[in-house]
Amino acid sequence: MSEHISRRAVLLVGSAKHPSSTSESLGRALLERLEGGGYRYETIKLVRALRSEEGTQVMIQAVKQADLVVFAFPLYVDTLPTLATKALEQIAASRVEPTTPPQFVAIVNCGFPEVEHMALAIEVCERFAKTTGFEWMGALALGGGQAVNGQPLDELGGMMRHAIEALNLAAEALLQDQAIPQEAVDLMATPFIPPRLYTMMGGWGWRRQAAQMGTKKNLRDRPYKE
Amino acid sequence: MQITLLNGALNENDPTHAVADLILAELDESPASVIYYPLHTIPIATCIGCFECWVKSPGECRISDAGRDIARDMIQSDVVLMLSPIPFGTYSSELKKVLDRAISLILPFFQMVDGEVHHQPRYERYPSLIGIGVLPTPNASLADLFDRLVGRHSINMHAPSHATLVVTLDQSEQDQQNALRSVLSQLEGVK
């Protein structure tokens, strides 16, 4: 693994949540594993970077200098959120085909328990990577992402054991310049709670939050009804 | 019939504007009333994922800008026309900034649709969604991705029907016009 000593990675976080997000937790967990194999990495939160032209240029430069780009974002309305879309648009617009294509990995998480919701977003990332001079190394998708809620993944243990194992396998493969193996994809996709239970608990969660805000009776309001 | 036309062109030089002009000319001759948003000219904040539109001020985004007005116009329309370049098969960031802000139009609660979890509707009726993608040249796989995206989006947004069309910049204006006309003529009240 000594050949990785001088390798650089950049984690692009496409979640607008501050200070922490599930996207960042997942991305960090992967990069911490790669650090052990000799990668150095920096984290760029798109919500800050894309606010200014200067920040956008910093993001573009970091991508240009990276050997590996980890693109972690939440699913918003069936595809990439605004910030993540904008990052791809900006990178593509400034891209000069490099001699050695940097590697590109996507990590997606969504609210619904099934990973099928994220298949399209992953295809978009793959199209981006393949047409913009990156080497596509695959993607990991986690359903029910709210359960992580920005906490360090390795501290969650138990319920997240499949996700942790998936990241271990993905990191092992990436350190050998191999694409993320199907086994890692499948482990990340393993539901940690049955979908019906998830929807029930989700419903309670929203009601509990509303109760705290005194809006429980208003949750079904239709402010724009004509 | 009310139509909201969202133009997701990225900037003033974006060739998507020429397609918007064709659509507007076509709709001008119909009895439909049209609300038009060239989105890159309108300051609209990005969704911050706070879910206040679900739990704190149910049905309304906490950010008071045009994103709110557009969500209102969308739900009060019969049809939402989403015109956009399709970078790598998805909606442009300019279009997406309003689509993300429009989750205020659905409920936080869940329901099963075809064996998958989705959100319940907030309103009794929803607009049909029509996606009009703009590509430099024909690209079947990007067009297919865009078509599937509009299909999934219409499930989450409870659209009673949806359609997609991809217009390419190497087509003649006449061909673009014919293609647009055939999609728009499917709309009741536009003919």
Ligand SMILES: Cc1cc2nc3c(=O)[nH]c(=O)nc-3n(C[C@H](O)[C@H](O)[C@H](O)COP(=O)(O)O)c2cc1C
């Ligand atoms: C505007 C918006 C749209 C969303 N759309 C979807 C969706 O289409 N499907 C889904 O499963 N989750 C959807 N979600 C839920 C997020 O993907 C989920 O909360 C995720 O865990 C957030 O990750 P983050 O902490 O990295 O931001 C949406 C959330 C927001 C705020």
